[in-house]
Amino acid sequence: MNAIDIQSLSKRFGRVQALDAVSFSVGKGELFGLIGPDGAGKTTLFRLLTTLLTPNSGTASVDGFDIVNDYLSIRSRVGYMPGRFSLYPDLTVEENLDFFAALFGVRARESYDLVAPIYKQIEPFRKRRAGKLSGGMKQKLALSCALIHRPSVLFLDEPTTGVDAVSRSEFWDMLASLQQKGITILVSTPYMDEASRCDRIALCNEGHILGIDTPNDIVRRFDAPLYAVRASNMYALLSAARRIEGVAECYPFGEVHHLVTDRGFDPSRFLGQLNELDDLSIEPVVPTIEDIFIKWMKR
Amino acid sequence: MKNNFLSFVKKESLHILRDRRTMLIVVLIPIVLMVLFGFAISTEVNDIKVAAVAPDRTDGVRDAVERLARNDYFTFCGYTDNRSIDALLRSGKTDAVVVFAADFDRRMQSAASGLPSSPAIQLILDASNVNTAGAATAYLQGVLLGAESQQSLFETRMLFNPQMKSAFNFVPGIMGLIFILVCAMMTSVSIVREKEVGTMEVLLVSPVRPFKIIFAKMIPYFAISCCVLILILLLARYLLGVPMSGGVAGIFSLSLLYLVLSLSLGLLVSTIARTQVAALLISAMVMMMPILMLSGMLFPIENLPKFFQTVSLLVPTRWYIDAVRKMMIQGASVVEVWQDCVILFCMTALVLGVSLKKFNDKLE
Numbered sequence: 001m002n003a004i005d006i007q008s009l010s011k012r013f014g015r016v017q018a019l020d021a022v023s024f025s026v027g028k029g030e031l032f033g034l035i036g037p038d039g040a041g042k043t044t045l046f047r048l049l050t051t052l053l054t055p056n057s058g059t060a061s062v063d064g065f066d067i068v069n070d071y072l073s074i075r076s077r078v079g080y081m082p083g084r085f086s087l088y089p090d091l092t093v094e095e096n097l098d099f100f101a102a103l104f105g106v107r108a109r110e111s112y113d114l115v116a117p118i119y120k121q122i123e124p125f126r127k128r129r130a131g132k133l134s135g136g137m138k139q140k141l142a143l144s145c146a147l148i149h150r151p152s153v154l155f156l157d158e159p160t161t162g163v164d165a166v167s168r169s170e171f172w173d174m175l176a177s178l179q180q181k182g183i184t185i186l187v188s189t190p191y192m193d194e195a196s197r198c199d200r201i202a203l204c205n206e207g208h209i210l211g212i213d214t215p216n217d218i219v220r221r222f223d224a225p226l227y228a229v230r231a232s233n234m235y236a237l238l239s240a241a242r243r244i245e246g247v248a249e250c251y252p253f254g255e256v257h258h259l260v261t262d263r264g265f266d267p268s269r270f271l272g273q274l275n276e277l278d279d280l281s282i283e284p285v286v287p288t289i290e291d292i293f294i295k296w297m298k299r
Numbered sequence: 300m301k302n303n304f305l306s307f308v309k310k311e312s313l314h315i316l317r318d319r320r321t322m323l324i325v326v327l328i329p330i331v332l333m334v335l336f337g338f339a340i341s342t343e344v345n346d347i348k349v350a351a352v353a354p355d356r357t358d359g360v361r362d363a364v365e366r367l368a369r370n371d372y373f374t375f376c377g378y379t380d381n382r383s384i385d386a387l388l389r390s391g392k393t394d395a396v397v398v399f400a401a402d403f404d405r406r407m408q409s410a411a412s413g414l415p416s417s418p419a420i421q422l423i424l425d426a427s428n429v430n431t432a433g434a435a436t437a438y439l440q441g442v443l444l445g446a447e448s449q450q451s452l453f454e455t456r457m458l459f460n461p462q463m464k465s466a467f468n469f470v471p472g473i474m475g476l477i478f479i480l481v482c483a484m485m486t487s488v489s490i491v492r493e494k495e496v497g498t499m500e501v502l503l504v505s506p507v508r509p510f511k512i513i514f515a516k517m518i519p520y521f522a523i524s525c526c527v528l529i530l531i532l533l534l535a536r537y538l539l540g541v542p543m544s545g546g547v548a549g550i551f552s553l554s555l556l557y558l559v560l561s562l563s564l565g566l567l568v569s570t571i572a573r574t575q576v577a578a579l580l581i582s583a584m585v586m587m588m589p590i591l592m593l594s595g596m597l598f599p600i601e602n603l604p605k606f607f608q609t610v611s612l613l614v615p616t617r618w619y620i621d622a623v624r625k626m627m628i629q630g631a632s633v634v635e636v637w638q639d640c641v642i643l644f645c646m647t648a649l650v651l652g653v654s655l656k657k658f659n660d661k662l663e
Contacts, residue, residue: 052661080501086497
């Protein structure tokens with residue numbers, strides 16, 4: 001049995017189709033990532049799976065329980081960390097943890113082994129008000145609170161948004177160790193670079209799933225030659241490159257532009273055609289998740 | 300599971316205790332309102348400035364003026380003449396002018412002996428404040444007739460509030476207002492805050508049922524309101540001297556019912572409002588205005604147009620104020636105001652029922 005099973009789940013808010021017939025499954029103990037920009041429907045999917053919303057059509061089950069009919073059973077066995085910081089800023093670290101333990105009818109001590117690796121890092125500040133913690137510490141506290149009742153499935157909605165790079169990396173290490181303890185984790189993020197830390201990822205955009213695979217296999221599905229190009233005038237390069245025959249796509253990618261081409265594209269000929277641009281260079285690159293995302297998004 | 304209910308109450312109390320400013324306001328508002336309405340804002344008439352016009356200062360005239368000057372309610376500003384009356388009143392130097400007839404003594408005598416006669420005294424008042432002018436007329440007549448009034452047709456006795464102290468009238472009104480302020484506004488804001496901050500999402504994705512969340516929220520506010528209630532009753536009794544002749548126990552228990560009603564109203568508001576500002580506005584505009592205007596707190600309900608009289612039937616504060624007035628001032632017992640109690644009880648049940656039903660355990 002899968003930890004999460006979703007079948008053509010749809011949710012509409014007025015005229016906005018937030019989620020359009022989404023289907024996928026997450027296996028037990030899997031660390032599954034939902035990758036997509038704002039407005040992709042990630043939060044809506046989380047709220048449906050945590051039974052905060054009711055779908056317009058389709059079905060889904062979490063830990064074997066239907067999200068519509070058995071929603072109360074789901075609520076006691078999942079941990080949920082919403083996108084916004086959702087603890088009480090006027091309560092101390094300790095009070096927050098105790099309150100969430102009581103909320104689920106457990107004692108904070110009983111789950112200490114599970115929470116300890118995370119909570120230990122913020123324990124020196126246990127008398128501090130949660131609102132006065134730094135972004136990374138808030139997030140650790142929120143994770144501790146979401147774990148306090150030993151959930152079997154953990155839902156983390158954009159847990160690393162607004163957190164510094166070091167804390168983000170630490171956070172993913174924590175998720176990996178939780179996964180070792182058998183907890184299924186569904187996590188969403190707008191950062192493509194975090195996708196590689198997941199077992200499998202689903203790329204989503206505007207309420208649709210564009211594709212699902214392991215981070216390594218998903219980039220292999222990029223089936224066209226890809227080059228990085230640069231010139232002193234990047235803007236001129238962008239519009240000029242798009243006019244060259246054999247170039248399928250050209251889009252800004254960090255400090256360079258990525259060039260998706262037809263098969264049989266000749267880089268040296270490309271350089272010759274654009275010789276009016278200074279410092280022009282082109283080199284083949286390995287596609288990243290972002291490249292496949294852009295490719296599928298335009299499909 | 301009982302355990303988590305107590306933790307909820309504890310958490311809610313911590314929120315309130317840590318928010319010192321709000322706490323202070325909750326305690327200060329009743330005190331300020333009581334003192335303000337009890338002393339500063341009053342409809343009683345004090346210190347009426349009176350001048351007299353007397354062409355012939357006979358013994359009778361002097362006697363009457365003497366009585367005026369000695370009375371606490373009046374300040375005698377001296378004699379004047381016919382032509383300055385208008386200017387004096389206009390400038391506000393006097394509030395009233397007493398004009399004695401030239402043959403005052405003779406006219407009084409013929410009146411006393413039952414003979415037909417023309418008026419002996421003319422009263423000219425500044426009626427720009429209707430209340431003051433009305434009260435001043437009554438006082439002046441009483442004082443000026445004095446000894447000569449044995450033949451008066453009426454004997455008037457003011458029961459329950461013989462000195463017509465306005466504070467007595469205002470205390471029940473203030474109570475009706477404050478509890479809506481404290482209970483309804485604070486509960487609604489605190490529930491909506493959880494929605495706005497996002498903690499409600501986390502609370503809902505837990506095995507705790509919504510009604511538990513709600514009751515846990517109500518308890519600390521109920522406790523605070525009880526303290527405020529005791530404070531108000533103490534202030535009313537010992538600072539303003541309100542008689543409470545109907546028994547404190549009755550007033551207290553009816554007020555507890557009203558507290559629950561106010562809390563339920565707050566809950567109802569929280570199911571409608573999505574932001575704290577909206578909750579505040581709804582509590583302030585939608586609830587405060589009818590309470591101020593239609594509850595009989597400021598204006599007698601009998602003076603309202605028919606339409607508003609009908610609307611006022613739906614304002615719970617109207618019934619509460621009515622009952623508390625009867626109990627505080629007239630000395631009625633709870634049994635005698637059973638109608639008000641039953642109406643309040645039904646309203647409480649209705650509001651609580653509707654808001655519990657409306658309180659969703661989902662986000663939409």
